[in-house]
Amino acid sequence: xxxxxxxxxxxxxxxxxxxxxxxxxxxxxxxxxxxxxxxxxxxxxxxxxxxxxxxxxxxxxxxxxxxxxxxxxxxxxxxxxxxxxxxxxxxxxxxxxxxxxxxxxxxxxxxxxxxxxxxxxxxxxxxxxxxxxxxxxxxxxxxxxxxxxxxxxxxxxxxxxxxxxxxxxxxxxxxxxxxxxxxxxxxxxxxxxxxxxxxxxxxxxxxxxxxxxxxxxxxxxxxxxxxxxxxxxxxxxxxxxxxxxxxxxxxxxxxxxxxxxxxxxxxxxxxxxxxxxxxxxxxxxxxxxxxxxxxxxxxxxxxxxxxxxxxxxxxxxxxxxxxxxxxxxxxxxx
Numbered sequence: 001x002x003x004x005x006x007x008x009x010x011x012x013x014x015x016x017x018x019x020x021x022x023x024x025x026x027x028x029x030x031x032x033x034x035x036x037x038x039x040x041x042x043x044x045x046x047x048x049x050x051x052x053x054x055x056x057x058x059x060x061x062x063x064x065x066x067x068x069x070x071x072x073x074x075x076x077x078x079x080x081x082x083x084x085x086x087x088x089x090x091x092x093x094x095x096x097x098x099x100x101x102x103x104x105x106x107x108x109x110x111x112x113x114x115x116x117x118x119x120x121x122x123x124x125x126x127x128x129x130x131x132x133x134x135x136x137x138x139x140x141x142x143x144x145x146x147x148x149x150x151x152x153x154x155x156x157x158x159x160x161x162x163x164x165x166x167x168x169x170x171x172x173x174x175x176x177x178x179x180x181x182x183x184x185x186x187x188x189x190x191x192x193x194x195x196x197x198x199x200x201x202x203x204x205x206x207x208x209x210x211x212x213x214x215x216x217x218x219x220x221x222x223x224x225x226x227x228x229x230x231x232x233x234x235x236x237x238x239x240x241x242x243x244x245x246x247x248x249x250x251x252x253x254x255x256x257x258x259x260x261x262x263x264x265x266x267x268x269x270x271x272x273x274x275x276x277x278x279x280x281x282x283x284x285x286x287x288x289x290x291x292x293x294x295x296x297x298x299x300x301x302x303x304x305x306x307x308x309x310x311x312x313x314x315x316x317x318x319x320x321x322x323x324x325x326x327x328x329x330x331x332x333x334x
Contacts, residue, residue, distance in 0.1 A: 005042065012039035013129070020133040026074035029137050030067065033101065036133060037063045044122045055117030062100065062110040069097035091143035095150075101134040103173075104180050105153040112161070115173040120213035123169060127176045128202040131183070135194065139187050147184055152273055154181030159280035166220050168212055171284070172205065175243065178281055182258060182274070189261050197254035204243045204251055207318045211236055214311050220288055224295035231312065235319040237289045242322045244282040250325025 016039060020032025037060070045056035073093040096107070103111035115123055138147075158178025165171045179201050187194040215232070217223065242249035247256075255278065262271040 009039045009042045013043065013125070017129065017133050021136045026077065029133075030071055030074060033067060033070070033133060033137075036130070037067065040125070040130065043125070044118055051117035052119075055114045058110055058117075059114050062114075066097045066100035066107075069100070070094065073097060088143060091141055092146050094141050095138060095143055095146060098134040098138045099150060102131045102180065103177065104150060104184070105157045105177065106150075108157065108177050111177065112170045112173040115169045116167060118169070120169075120209045123172065124206055124209040127172065127205055128198075131180070132198070135183065135187060135198075138184070139191060139194075142188065144188065147188060148270075151181045151185050151188075152270070154178065154184065155274055155277040159277040162281065162284050165284075168218055168220060168288075171220075171288075172208065175281065176205070178277065181277075182255060185262075185270075185274075186254070186258055189258065193254070193257060193261075197258070200251060200254045203318075204239060204322070207239045207315070207322070208236075208243065210318075211239070211315060214315070220291060223288060223292035229312065232315065233289075233292055235315050236292065238319050239322050240285040240289055241282070242325065244285045245278050246282060248323070248325065250322050253325055 013036060016032050016035035018032075019035065020029045023029045023032060041056050041060055044052060044059065046052040073090060077090050077094075099105075100107035115126065118126065155178050158174050158176070158181060161177065162171050162174035165174065183194060183197055183201070186197045211232070212218070215222075238249065242251035245252050245255040255274075259271050259274060262268075262274070
């Protein structure tokens with residue numbers, strides 16, 4: 001339900017990101033992050049839903065801890081450590097607080113819990129827009145060795161954590177943690193590549209979240225108790241595989257560029273880990289698709305799903321873009 005208050009907070013959420021990324025001091029970045037936090041909490045809290053209220057409180061606490069850590073680090077940088085060479089230590093502290101902000105390993109424990117208590121639209125904001133500020137701030141002051149270790153943990157925990165999930169929201173959360181590893185390595189390669197990866201990832205999860213919202217689905221077993229339109233099932237199949245990074249689809253493109261760079265720079269072990277973890281991701285995506293395509297329950301007369309024609313047309317169009325990835329790839333890599 002959209003009302004004027006929600007719209008107001010939503011606009012502040014967007015502008016606070018611009019405040020942070022266009023600021024020329026660390027303090028300005030911190031102020032932008034705080035405004036962002038305080039505008040997102042009213043969007044996710046709902047007095048009628050205990051899970052949402054709990055999620056907003058958990059989100060506030062974790063983000064506050066990260067903000068305090070960030071503020072402490074930048075104040076130390078400005079005052080105490082001007083004359084000392086503590087750059088590595090400071091970079092790790094600032095990087096850690098930003099990693100906690102975006103829900104990266106080893107500070108990821110809050111992320112699936114909070115995702116579980118939120119609506120699909122808020123999940124989309126948390127998995128896409130809320131990652132922009134911390135990632136751009138991370139690119140200003142990176143400790144490469146520390147981040148390389150974090151990237152490996154991200155792709156591994158994202159892949160292994162999603163294996164035993166029955167909740168679609170938690171599954172998308174672990175998928176987000178896995179993709180965060182790819183995004184951080186893309187950021188370390190070049191900011192343009194990060195932007196490309198981020199836009200592609202946001203596009204794919206927007207389709208998935210819109211699909212799940214439209215079908216009112218939150219758990220895997222709903223996929224095979226619901227007798228969905230077969231076209232919707234095929235669209236879900238295409239977009240899941242695209243999100244996993246299977247070659248003909250558009251989600252493969254950014255991953256291909258990242259792997260290409262890693263191999264050119266002789267980082268064979270890292271690229272091997274990335275590819276193996278992508279296979280695990282594809283395994284549990286295919287498991288969901290298989291269960292929705294193969295199992296079919298009795299049709300219940302009273303069971304109605306929100307499948308208006310314009311929704312289906314919209315999903316079809318977005319899925320067509322997802323399939324046309326191979327065309328884009330030939331244009332790009334001629």
